[in-house]
Amino acid sequence: MTSSPLRPRAIPSRVPSAARNSCRPVVTGSRRGRTVLASVGLVAVLGLTACGAGGGNDDAASSGASGSGTAGAQQDRPNPDATPTVKVAPAADAGMVNPADPVVVSTDAGELADVSVTATGSGTRAEGALNEDRTEWRSSAPLEFGETYTVAYTARNGSHTTADRTAFSTVDAAHEADVSFDVKDGQTYGVWQVVELTFSEPVTEKDAVEKAVTVDGAHEKGRFRWYSDRKLRFRPEKPWAPNSTVKVSANILGTDLGNGMIGNGNKTVSFKTGAEQRAYVDNDTKTLVAYVNGKKTGSWPVTLGNPEWPSTTGKKVILEQAASYEFKASSLHLEPGDPHYYPPFDATNVSRLTWSGEFIHQALPSAWPLLGVANVSHGCVGMPPEGAAYIFKTFRPGDMVEVVNTDYPQANPDDGYGDWNIPFEHYSDEDWHGNW
Structure with a gap:
């Protein structure tokens, strides 16, 4: 099994918060990197606009319109000698365009001879294709964020040509998520x-x-x-x-x-x-019993949280594991002289149960005589060496550990994966509150 460093988090030193019931809290910090982006309104511009033709004699025609971007060439087609009118979406000079929205260029007469949509910054040309009768070009892949695009087109109908270009910009980096x-x-x-x-x-x-x-x-x-x-x-x-x-x-x-x-x-x-693996920790008997695919595979005496630092009850999912992890009483705001103070030590065969600091780990040698007899931890499940090694080597993140009979509430469901303590019919109800 590959072990990874566990992430500490600071917790308050007194109840009622379940976070304080821990052997080793977690230092304040982000569990994941996040991009911090500004939150401002998005202007969604979906209108289409007609673009003017180039100069000179009969070809110098231009008009403005808005629509869906589909060509009207197949219905009520204008005079075959008419100068093509071209519609482009997004509209000219549009800003904050959603990169997932398609670019559509269409003509109402003749056909599109050429269309290109090019990112000004990167020079990348957008993917796209003409329809069968060449009256519409539509992009086929998302655009880039934070780019300005130039749309260049040429439409021909007989001897008449309409050619022009427009530009628009996509959603900027401040609006990405x-x-x-x-x-x-x-x-x-x-x-x-x-x-x-x-x-x-x-x-x-x-x-x-x-x-x-x-x-x-x-x-x-x-x-x-x-x-x-x-x-x-x-x-x-x-x-x-x-x-x-x-x-x-x-x-x-x-x-x-x-x-x-x-x-x-x-x-x-x-x-x-993997296999269906779970462990039951019973404070009444002070034992941990392990099961793999419904079959009992081991039982060991344990020590749980003492009366000042009781272990939370309920279903807890293993979050992460490490062969060794340093515990410090100072992270619980305990100083030398405090009756609950303990010298720093490296816990062995550690499996984390809550982000606030409840673990399964090998108990210190001084606690071995008390395994199965008394609770002396700061909320953790202390085990004999062979038991802690078995859980570490056999179990994995995503396996279940259920603690019962400590007469203490559950940890908050987001202090780890306490989701299984929520009845399924209430799971989507964010206001539903259980025994935590």
Whole structure:
């Protein structure tokens, strides 16, 4: 198993917050990098405009119009000797154009001899094609953000020619928004893994975003839950099927997220699930019992949080693991002389259960005589060496650890993946509150 550094987070030193019930808090910091973008209104310009012809005799014709960008050549076609009128969308000099919207150039007479749409900055030419009768050209791929595009065209009808160029600009960088996932492509997780999407900008058009997210996997039902305007989670009604593949797609390119923010790209990730693995930690018996695919594979005595730092109850999903991790009492605002102070030490075979600092780990040798007898930790599940090694080597992120009978509430569901403590029928109700 490959281990990665665990991320610390600071927590308050007193209850009632579940964050304080930890062996080792997490220092304040961002779990993910986010692009901070300004939030201003988006001007969506979808009108079409006719562009003037070049100079000289019968070819010097121009007109202005707005419409859908489709040609009228097949219906009520003008006199075959008429000078072509060309319509372009987006309109000339339009700004803040959504890069996902197509560029459409059409003529009402004759045919389009040439069309080009070119980015001024990069020099990239937009992809596109003419229809069968060459009366309409339409782009076939999204444009670039923060670019100015020049549309050049030539239309001919008999001896008459209309040629001109217009320009427009797309949504700038200050109005882009992106998304990241909590799962990595190709990796294997436990069947209780929750899918989390984090947006770089606040989302107010939440229905549109949910429609843009698809989850394909071995599950029958699933629901979304927003924990903030930036954090969206998805969980199935029941755990993912063991040894299966889950594909998550966020097709937000061009999606209006609200407040003038536009999704700047689509992202897809696929992950695999392993065996169905879970552990039960019972404070009454002070034991941890492990199960793999429903079969009991081990039982060990444990110590839980002491009365001043009790362990939270409920279903908790392993977030990350490390072979070694440093614990410091100072991160709990404990100084030498405090009865709860402990010298810094490197915990062994660590599996994180909450972001605020509850872990499964190997207990210090001084606590071994108390395993199965008394609670002496700061909220963690302390185990004998062989038990902690088994959990670290066999279990993985996404596996379930359920703690019962501590007579203390659950951790907040977003302090880790406490989503499984929420009844499925209430999962999408952000106002529903459980035992936390």
